[in-house]
Amino acid sequence: MNHEMTYTPEEIEALIDERKLVEVRDFLKELNEADIAQFLSELSPEKQPIVFRILPKELAADSFAHLDSDVQESLIVAFSDKELHYVIDNLYLDDTVDMIEEMPANVVKRILKNTDEHTRNEINELLKYPEDSAGSIMTTEYIRLEEQMTVEQAFARIRQVGVDKETIYTCYVTNPKKELLGTVTVKELLLADYSQTIQEIMETNLIYAETLEDQEHVTHVFEKYDFLALPVVDNEKRLVGIITFDDVIDIIQEENTEDIEVMAAITPTDTPYIKEGVFETYKKRIPWLLLLMISATFTGAIITHYETALGAYVVLTAYIPMLMDTGGNAGSQASMSIIRSISMDEIHFKDIFRIQGKEFLVALLVGTTLAVANFVKLILLDRVAIIIALVICLTLICTVVVAKFVGCTLPMLAKKVGFDPAVMASPFITTIVDALSLIIYFQFASHLLHITA
Numbered sequence: 001m002n003h004e005m006t007y008t009p010e011e012i013e014a015l016i017d018e019r020k021l022v023e024v025r026d027f028l029k030e031l032n033e034a035d036i037a038q039f040l041s042e043l044s045p046e047k048q049p050i051v052f053r054i055l056p057k058e059l060a061a062d063s064f065a066h067l068d069s070d071v072q073e074s075l076i077v078a079f080s081d082k083e084l085h086y087v088i089d090n091l092y093l094d095d096t097v098d099m100i101e102e103m104p105a106n107v108v109k110r111i112l113k114n115t116d117e118h119t120r121n122e123i124n125e126l127l128k129y130p131e132d133s134a135g136s137i138m139t140t141e142y143i144r145l146e147e148q149m150t151v152e153q154a155f156a157r158i159r160q161v162g163v164d165k166e167t168i169y170t171c172y173v174t175n176p177k178k179e180l181l182g183t184v185t186v187k188e189l190l191l192a193d194y195s196q197t198i199q200e201i202m203e204t205n206l207i208y209a210e211t212l213e214d215q216e217h218v219t220h221v222f223e224k225y226d227f228l229a230l231p232v233v234d235n236e237k238r239l240v241g242i243i244t245f246d247d248v249i250d251i252i253q254e255e256n257t258e259d260i261e262v263m264a265a266i267t268p269t270d271t272p273y274i275k276e277g278v279f280e281t282y283k284k285r286i287p288w289l290l291l292l293m294i295s296a297t298f299t300g301a302i303i304t305h306y307e308t309a310l311g312a313y314v315v316l317t318a319y320i321p322m323l324m325d326t327g328g329n330a331g332s333q334a335s336m337s338i339i340r341s342i343s344m345d346e347i348h349f350k351d352i353f354r355i356q357g358k359e360f361l362v363a364l365l366v367g368t369t370l371a372v373a374n375f376v377k378l379i380l381l382d383r384v385a386i387i388i389a390l391v392i393c394l395t396l397i398c399t400v401v402v403a404k405f406v407g408c409t410l411p412m413l414a415k416k417v418g419f420d421p422a423v424m425a426s427p428f429i430t431t432i433v434d435a436l437s438l439i440i441y442f443q444f445a446s447h448l449l450h451i452t453a
Contacts, residue, residue: 037066138241334407
């Protein structure tokens with residue numbers, strides 16, 4: 001068999017139809033489990049159980065964790081109890097919990113039925129933690145050492161229990177009450193003398209998460225300290241689990257996706273776009289669009305209120321889109337910068353006046369530059385009266401200042417009161433700034449051109 005040969009999912013299905021299962025198995029078993037999972041996902045549902053069953057058992061179980069929840073559910077329905085028990089038994093506990101959270105009740109019942117009592121109790125404990133908390137994403141499968149152990153005894157413990165643990169690189173030192181005392185890495189163990197005790201070499205300057213801490217805070221800890229794993233303790237500082245970097249990568253992806261959808265005025269969901277139905281996509285988008293449409297009627301009301309000014313100086317109408325767009329863009333620049341800084345934990349509410357001061361100075365520079373460039377264009381190209389150009393350019397400066405003030409302030413206030421700052425992104429900022437820019441525009445027009453609303 002030439003293992004460099006590659007097949008498409010369609011060719012794999014053709015081989016299955018021809019009963020060339022050995023050829024399929026020999027090809028797939030040379031792949032990484034994540035690639036196998038991708039292959040399985042692209043096969044028709046009736047072919048997926050066939051391919052899964054011809055794989056070596058351990059490789060099949062490892063691949064199962066990489067599958068999307070809908071494929072996992074389809075396979076679980078097709079599994080015998082014996083097959084299901086083997087797969088669940090070979091999954092890490094956090095992967096099992098993640099899977100259960102995505103499954104319907106009847107499938108969850110069958111999964112729990114095919115786990116041993118100890119595993120079932122641990123699953124139920126993890127499921128009790130609030131969604132998006134550190135406790136909900138941790139695993140209880142870690143290496144625990146005791147401080148009086150020698151390095152030699154520590155290696156014996158790792159060899160004894162390490163095969164079932166999610167990571168063995170970092171080991172955790174506890175007392176009989178399971179209170180976290182320190183950490184030690186396998187590198188430190190390898191470089192130490194076998195007769196040394198764990199107490200002599202362990203790191204006692206501990207950084208950990210508490211079970212109820214938000215998962216987003218956990219990602220900041222990993223980013224700051226470059227951890228591979230982070231211990232999780234309860235309110236009595238007892239070690240209850242660890243969070244590994246692969247789970248943190250998933251969290252970062254989820255959080256970024258959620259922020260992008262919220263900033264685009266879309267209700268976030270966990271369903272991939274390609275697997276989402278038309279009606280589901282409609283339900284995600286229409287509430288926000290209705291809300292923004294209703295809020296946008298304020299701009300129409302403002303224009304109607306100042307129709308006298310527009311009637312006297314029709315030329316003013318031509319520059320409304322430019323002023324509104326510039327204000328919206330300026331506000332979006334500020335809001336995006338602030339939202340990103342909040343998500344990276346770079347700024348806090350106590351910094352709000354410093355941020356507003358900085359954005360005010362930036363807005364003055366930006367607004368003045370845009371106004372000067374626009375003034376030249378208005379006089380030389382559009383050939384409008386100087387007084388009209390002055391109205392437009394003064395409005396431009398004030399609009400940019402207001403837009404950047406609104407753009408930097410609203411996300412900070414949203415975070416302070418417990419809302420997602422991403423909600424205060426482009427659509428809302430733009431709607432608010434549009435209304436304010438029109439009010440500013442017509443106020444300047446009314447006073448400088450001596451017209452009344």
